[in-house]
Amino acid sequence: MPDRAKPSQTTRLTRRIERFMRRHPKAMRIGALSVLFVGFLGIGAAAASWTLVCRAGRCPAVDVLERYTPRQTSKLYAADGRFVAELGIERRTLIQLQDIPQVVVDAFVVVEDKRFFHHHGIDWLRIPGSVYRNILAGEFAQGFSTITMQLARNIFPEHLSREKTIVRKIKEARVAREIEDQFDKQKILELYLNQINLGSGAYGVETAAQRYFGKSVRDVNLAEAATLAALPKAPGRYNPRRHPERAIQRRNTIIALMRRQGVVTDEQASLARANPLQLARRSESGEIAPYFVEWVRQQLDDRFGARLYEQGLKVYTTLDLDAQSAAERALESQLRAVEGGKYGAFKHITYEQFVARSASGEETDGNSPYLQGAFIAIDPRTGAVRALVGGRDFDDSKFNRATQALRQPGSTFKPIVYSAALEAGFTAASLIDDAPVTVPQLSGTPWTPQNYDLKFQGPMTVRRGLYLSRNIIAIRTGMQVGEANVIRLARKFGITTPIPPFPSIFIGSADVYPIEMVGSYTTFANLGRHTTPNAIVRVENQRGEVIWEPKPKTVTALTSAEAWLMVDMMKDVVQRGTAYGAVWAQGFRFPAGGKTGTTNDGADVWFIGYTADMVAGVWMGFDQPKKIKSNAQGGLLAAPAWTAFMKEIYQRKPQPPDWPMPDGIVPLEIDGTSGLLASPFCPADKAYTEYFLYGTEPLNQCFENVMRITPADSGRPPAIKPATKDSIINPFKIPD
Numbered sequence: 106m107p108d109r110a111k112p113s114q115t116t117r118l119t120r121r122i123e124r125f126m127r128r129h130p131k132a133m134r135i136g137a138l139s140v141l142f143v144g145f146l147g148i149g150a151a152a153a154s155w156t157l158v159c160r161a162g163r164c165p166a167v168d169v170l171e172r173y174t175p176r177q178t179s180k181l182y183a184a185d186g187r188f189v190a191e192l193g194i195e196r197r198t199l200i201q202l203q204d205i206p207q208v209v210v211d212a213f214v215v216v217e218d219k220r221f222f223h224h225h226g227i228d229w230l231r232i233p234g235s236v237y238r239n240i241l242a243g244e245f246a247q248g249f250s251t252i253t254m255q256l257a258r259n260i261f262p263e264h265l266s267r268e269k270t271i272v273r274k275i276k277e278a279r280v281a282r283e284i285e286d287q288f289d290k291q292k293i294l295e296l297y298l299n300q301i302n303l304g305s306g307a308y309g310v311e312t313a314a315q316r317y318f319g320k321s322v323r324d325v326n327l328a329e330a331a332t333l334a335a336l337p338k339a340p341g342r343y344n345p346r347r348h349p350e351r352a353i354q355r356r357n358t359i360i361a362l363m364r365r366q367g368v369v370t371d372e373q374a375s376l377a378r379a380n381p382l383q384l385a386r387r388s389e390s391g392e393i394a395p396y397f398v399e400w401v402r403q404q405l406d407d408r409f410g411a412r413l414y415e416q417g418l419k420v421y422t423t424l425d426l427d428a429q430s431a432a433e434r435a436l437e438s439q440l441r442a443v444e445g446g447k448y449g450a451f452k453h454i455t456y457e458q459f460v461a462r463s464a465s466g467e468e469t470d471g472n473s474p475y476l477q478g479a480f481i482a483i484d485p486r487t488g489a490v491r492a493l494v495g496g497r498d499f500d501d502s503k504f505n506r507a508t509q510a511l512r513q514p515g516s517t518f519k520p521i522v523y524s525a526a527l528e529a530g531f532t533a534a535s536l537i538d539d540a541p542v543t544v545p546q547l548s549g550t551p552w553t554p555q556n557y558d559l560k561f562q563g564p565m566t567v568r569r570g571l572y573l574s575r576n577i578i579a580i581r582t583g584m585q586v587g588e589a590n591v592i593r594l595a596r597k598f599g600i601t602t603p604i605p606p607f608p609s610i611f612i613g614s615a616d617v618y619p620i621e622m623v624g625s626y627t628t629f630a631n632l633g634r635h636t637t638p639n640a641i642v643r644v645e646n647q648r649g650e651v652i653w654e655p656k657p658k659t660v661t662a663l664t665s666a667e668a669w670l671m672v673d674m675m676k677d678v679v680q681r682g683t684a685y686g687a688v689w690a691q692g693f694r695f696p697a698g699g700k701t702g703t704t705n706d707g708a709d710v711w712f713i714g715y716t717a718d719m720v721a722g723v724w725m726g727f728d729q730p731k732k733i734k735s736n737a738q739g740g741l742l743a744a745p746a747w748t749a750f751m752k753e754i755y756q757r758k759p760q761p762p763d764w765p766m767p768d769g770i771v772p773l774e775i776d777g778t779s780g781l782l783a784s785p786f787c788p789a790d791k792a793y794t795e796y797f798l799y800g801t802e803p804l805n806q807c808f809e810n811v812m813r814i815t816p817a818d819s820g821r822p823p824a825i826k827p828a829t830k831d832s833i834i835n836p837f838k839i840p841d
Contacts (some may be wrong), residue, residue: 179405179418181398183426184489184642190398191312192405193414195302200311200322202295208327209310210294211368212334216359218252219366222290226253226281253281255337256297303333304340305500317345319385327373328380331359347463347500349382356382394429396495396505397422401640408653409644418652419645423489425482431753432480432492436723439746440478440497443725443734448741451476451734453727456497463501473498473728479506479619480746481638482721482754485627488636488657491719492750493620504728511602511616512724515702515739516574516683517711518595518613520671521625522583523571525594527667527798529586533568533674534780534795534803537578544584544608554580554612557703557738566780568674568795572682574701576612583611597662598625599635613702623713623722629675629698630715632764633668635660666769666798672698673796684712687744693751696763701739707732712744716761719754723747771797781807 178193191198202210214221220228228251250258257280284293303313310333314322318329325333335343335355345352357378364374401422405413412418442448444455456475473496482492495505504510526535539562543551556576570578583591588606595604600622604615624638637658644653663671675698679688683701699714708730713722723743726733733742755761774783775795783792784806797803 179413179416179420181401181420181422183422183424184491185426186421187426189394189422189424189426192398192402192418192420195308196306196312197299197308198311198315199299199309202291202298204323205295205298205310206323206325206330208369209298209322209325209330209333211363211366212327212330212359213298213337214252214294215362215366215368216334217255217337218250221252221294224251226251226285227278250277251281252297253284253293254278256293256300257281257284259300259302260296301337302340303336304344305346315385317384326380327360327363327369327377328356328382331356331363331377332382334359344500345382345384349384353382393426394424394493395499395503396507397424397429397490397493397640399499399503400493400495400505400508404641405644417647419647419649421642421645423484423487423491423640423642424493425491427757428482428492428750428754429494431750432482432494432721435746435749435753436478436480436494437497438749439723439742440476440725442745443742444476449734449736453731453733459501460498473502473504475727476733477506477726477728478746479510479724480721480750481507481620481623482719482750483624483627483636483638484718485630485636485715485720486718488624488627488639488659489642490620490638490640492721493640502728506619506724506728508618508620510619510724512619512709512726512730513613513615513704514617514622515613515704515709515711516576516579517622517700517702517713517722517739518610518615518617519571519574519579520629520675520700521595521598521600522579522586522591522611523567523674524598524628524663524667524671525586525591526567526582527670528594528663529590530801531567531582531586532780532795532797532801532803533566533670534775534797535567535582536564536780537567537570537581538564539570539575539577542577542581552609554609555705564778566777566795568677569777571674571700572677574678574683579611580608584608594662595625597635597660598628599637599660600625613704619722619724622711623720626699626713626715626720626722628662629668629672630717630720631668632665632672632767633661633663635662664769665767669764669767669770670796670798672764675699679714683738683740684714684744685740687712687740688714688748691745691748693748695751695755695761697751697761699744699747701744703737703739706730707734707737710737710739710741710743712739712747714744714747714751716751717764718758718761719751721747721750766796769799771799771802773797773802775803776807779807781805783807 178191178196180191181189183189218228220230254277257277261280299309299311301310302308303310305316307313307316310322313333313336314320314325314329317332318325322333332345332352335352338355342348343352343355360369360374360377363369364371369377401420402413405418405420409418440456444451444457453476454474459475475497477496478494479496480492480494481490483490493507495507495509496502523531539556541553541561543553546552554576557574561577562575565575565578567578567582569575570582588608588610591610592604592606600617602615602617602621604610607614620638625635628635639655639657641653641655643651646652676696678684678701679693679697679699681689684699688697688699695716697714697716699712702711702713703709709724709726710733711722711724713720715721723746725743772794774792775781776783776787777791777793779787781803782805787807
């Protein structure tokens with residue numbers, strides 16, 4: 106005989122209940138009455154709660170929706186008038202329901218509230234299942250919000266918080282019913298689709314379509330509509346830029362739901378699931394220059410406050426979109442080259458590894474553990490910031506390393522020291538001894554600074570000491586000039602951060618903001634005139650009236666002759682010094698000066714360079730300072746990004762002019778080993794043309810084997826003075 110099918114678990118349970126009912130009829134009657142009593146008690150409590158929850162104005166008046174208009178965002182425009190971004194707490198572009206494709210409406214309704222057109226604000230059929238799942242979970246694990254309830258809490262957040270309580274849920278349901286009483290489904294849908302948060306600062310389907318796909322929502326296809334509908338559940342988790350695999354998986358789930366509900370055919374669903382995720386370029390989606398945009402927003406917020414987010418201001422900025430794209434490409438390409446081992450073994454987590462871990466759901470500690478960078482480009486004539494990159498991934502980290510980070514500038518600070526030396530009477534030919542120097546410290550242990558290569562080369566000119574970036578030369582020069590004079594000049598150069606009066610500042614130990622450090626080099630590009638970096642040209646109201654037009658701030662920091670001498674010395678940095686391999690040798694042969702920078706533990710690498718019409722600077726390092734790699738140097742790691750950027754810039758711009766020699770400059774043939782006038786008595790191969798401020802040129806000719814001269818002979822400052830109480834340094838890390 107064939108085996109009988111075993112009764113199911115449900116069947117066995119039913120039979121047991123039937124036997125219990127036959128054996129205990131009285132108990133069943135008591136149980137039924139108890140259930141009815143509890144049910145009526147619950148209904149009574151619910152009715153009382155429904156009546157009392159909105160007493161004394163605790164619920165909003167929904168009739169305001171008739172004239173409701175969301176806050177209007179302000180718009181940012183680039184220097185050439187192109188749109189850059191919206192500024193607002195909620196970035197939103199309104200669109201009428203009749204302009205939203207049916208496929209978008211269907212996608213949102215299917216996934217968020219499939220009985221939307223059949224209920225009156227509350228989907229009673231979802232409540233039992235939601236209650237059951239919450240009881241099993243022991244917490245509010247699943248809600249039963251309808252589209253109307255979501256709209257209520259989105260529009261009235263001051264009355265309907267997002268805390269998971271029964272009182273809030275009843276209040277939300279009550280407001281939803283009132284909305285349904287006064288407005289039809291089409292109006293509710295239109296408000297909802299313009300109000301919903303869809304991630305990346307995008308509110309409403311029109312802004313989200315522009316943000317993710319670079320097109321109006323009118324033009325999205327089924328796959329894109331499902332991608333948008335995937336976002337309300339968890340905008341961060343399903344962000345297609347940050348987590349494309351999750352976004353595709355969620356998108357396909359929604360397409361399957363749409364097929365099951367019959368709003369799309371099997372063929373349409375299959376084609377949509379096979380559709381690759383095609384996201385807009387940042388320049389198309391209004392996501393270009395996010396660090397620049399946030400920097401501008403903070404400045405505008407300080408001045409205009411709430412008006413910025415409500416009155417739809419038009420903000421015209423200094424940003425050059427082409428330069429910004431070039432800066433982003435140059436920086437990211439170089440960072441990936443460093444991570445990829447082009448310059449030697451890189452032993453830290455890479456950006457790609459971090460993104461892969463994040464996409465897989467692996468938890469991170471909230472810091473940015475991968476190699477970071479900043480890039481700033483400024484028009485020195487006006488201080489206009491043409492490009493600004495504050496990090497590699499704004500969605501991951503909104504900390505702006507260009508404007509907010511405090512980092513040691515290393516040797517990029519040395520040109521300020523040498524500028525102060527020129528003011529004090531030094532010349533480019535002044536001889537300084539590259540020999541060990543010892544300075545007392547408060548700790549009692551003397552400071553014995555070193556050069557990067559741990560070697561000493563003996564007496565050399567200031568010019569050579571600068572382009573070879575010899576620490577000892579900068580320290581000895583600075584100690585003769587004095588800390589106070591260097592600090593005073595640094596302030597004129599636009600450095601506002603604290604600079605302690607210790608000799609270590611001469612080689613860049615005092616923290617700076619990168620934008621101020623890069624901006625300080627406008628002094629050289631402008632032949633003595635410093636311009637403060639700025640980003641805003643003017644602000645207009647909705648009527649086109651100019652309500653703010655900040656003026657560039659300028660300070661004369663050096664004479665034109667002093668600045669020209671510094672430019673001439675800094676040209677040697679790129680033509681034969683520490684940046685030669687990354688700049689001059691790579692074919693960038695336009696008139697330019699610059700300076701590399703590296704801290705002694707290899708935690709920061711810099712290059713700041715300039716032409717007559719563009720100053721640009723690169724910084725690389727970790728947010729939590731640590732050695733980037735062995736033999737990390739600014740000329741090796743940072744300068745190539747500057748060169749790549751400048752090459753691209755000058756493919757579109759005219760060749761930059763050279764700086765004209767101002768009055769007061771005296772060219773003379775001198776001997777490089779002594780700093781004196783060249784003569785037949787000294788090696789001809791050591792002679793070169795040097796430039797002097799009028800009145801500081803050497804008076805004597807050189808003689809064979811003469812290496813040092815006295816101040817009386819040359820008019821130059823005396824040899825290094827002994828350390829005094831004022832020149833004792835403090836015990837903190839010293840960079841190269």
